[in-house]
Amino acid sequence: MSGTRIARLLAGVVLGTALGAAELIFLAVAAPAALIPALRPAAARGRARLTALERARLSRWLGHEPARADGGYAFLAARAALGVLGGYLWASTLFLIVLLLGGGTWDLVWGESEPVPLELPGVKLVTSGGALGITAGLALLGVLILMVAAAAALDRRLAAHFLGPTGEELMRRRIAELTETRSGIVRAVDDERRRIERDLHDGVQQRGVALAMLLGRARHAIGTAPAARQDGVAELVAQAYTESRQLLDELRSVAWRIYPTALDELGLRAALAGVAERAGLPVTVHDGLTARPASEIETALYFVAREAITNAVKHAGAHDILVVLTEDERTVSVAISDDGGGGADPSGGGLSGLARRVLALDGTFTVDSPPGGPTRVTATLPKAPPCG
Numbered sequence: 001m002s003g004t005r006i007a008r009l010l011a012g013v014v015l016g017t018a019l020g021a022a023e024l025i026f027l028a029v030a031a032p033a034a035l036i037p038a039l040r041p042a043a044a045r046g047r048a049r050l051t052a053l054e055r056a057r058l059s060r061w062l063g064h065e066p067a068r069a070d071g072g073y074a075f076l077a078a079r080a081a082l083g084v085l086g087g088y089l090w091a092s093t094l095f096l097i098v099l100l101l102g103g104g105t106w107d108l109v110w111g112e113s114e115p116v117p118l119e120l121p122g123v124k125l126v127t128s129g130g131a132l133g134i135t136a137g138l139a140l141l142g143v144l145i146l147m148v149a150a151a152a153a154l155d156r157r158l159a160a161h162f163l164g165p166t167g168e169e170l171m172r173r174r175i176a177e178l179t180e181t182r183s184g185i186v187r188a189v190d191d192e193r194r195r196i197e198r199d200l201h202d203g204v205q206q207r208g209v210a211l212a213m214l215l216g217r218a219r220h221a222i223g224t225a226p227a228a229r230q231d232g233v234a235e236l237v238a239q240a241y242t243e244s245r246q247l248l249d250e251l252r253s254v255a256w257r258i259y260p261t262a263l264d265e266l267g268l269r270a271a272l273a274g275v276a277e278r279a280g281l282p283v284t285v286h287d288g289l290t291a292r293p294a295s296e297i298e299t300a301l302y303f304v305a306r307e308a309i310t311n312a313v314k315h316a317g318a319h320d321i322l323v324v325l326t327e328d329e330r331t332v333s334v335a336i337s338d339d340g341g342g343g344a345d346p347s348g349g350g351l352s353g354l355a356r357r358v359l360a361l362d363g364t365f366t367v368d369s370p371p372g373g374p375t376r377v378t379a380t381l382p383k384a385p386p387c388g
Helices: 003-033 037-061 072-110 129-163 167-224 227-258 261-265 268-279 295-316 349-360
Strands: 115-120 123-128 283-287 321-327 331-338 364-368 375-382
Touching: 003 037, 003 072, 003 129, 037 072, 037 129, 072 129, 123 129, 167 227, 261 268, 261 295, 268 283, 268 295, 268 321, 295 321, 295 331, 295 349, 295 375, 349 364, 349 375
Parallel strands: 283 321
Antiparallel strands: 115 123, 321 331, 331 375, 364 375
């Protein structure tokens, strides 16, 4: 630790001691004043001024720039206790250091120092009282430096608790969060692509193969069958027609799962109405939104609701599902509740992908699904998507 750094910390701690004494006096006066309504504004102004002085001290001498402007009376009380107690400890230590160094130097300069024997295990030393005093003083000086550094660290921790972390710390946290959510988005996109591939391979592709085989058999039968076997040919054509309709339904279902065009054209309520129609059990949608959210937010709300409804139908054995859309001044939310058996795993592929999507938009995602039910999935997102 450099001398300049030590000097800055020492200045900050000394100022902290003075401010701690002032805060202690203020709190002793402000406590009775808080009981008198006419004096409360004056007490609030005094608290604001002392907090502003603390913020300036933290920023100028201790290198900590708090995020919030007011920590309340609790912050001043904690600061007063730390400042007064820390000031007593470092002032007492400094006084003892001055005595030891001054006395030891006096003895050495004026030659009045007496020999002092030191007996250690296996070693016997004889030194002078002056040298011993200077040595002890220098050792206590090192202790004082550590005390100052510890007091400064406690000051910063106290400020972080009551006034919030520094802007730099907030930026580091934000960068770490963005890095994590960016990788999460990549994983979510890959998971969705794999899911689409499975749907196409296991559903649509198999339907197409079956349809091609039926049409081949029908073509062969038409070319070779006598009139007596026309009924069999007609049956093959009917089967091919049925298979083609099922193939179209599969394609429509896969396309809907990838992205519903109704969401862009008609909005979230219409898209959720389409999900409700396909659910196969009663789904009630309560739309409390006054206007359409931003496109990214609307899409995230849709996929959260759709995945929760799909899980309730396929895995929870639900009989009734409720979807509630709400908003306040800054956020929009969707909550999906069902009366199924519960036990949904938030770390599962579908729900974890939704959580990453919501977190990437600065939202929150929660799953409350105790065994035995009911299940409630909630996503809350800001009305405006994050920039960049």
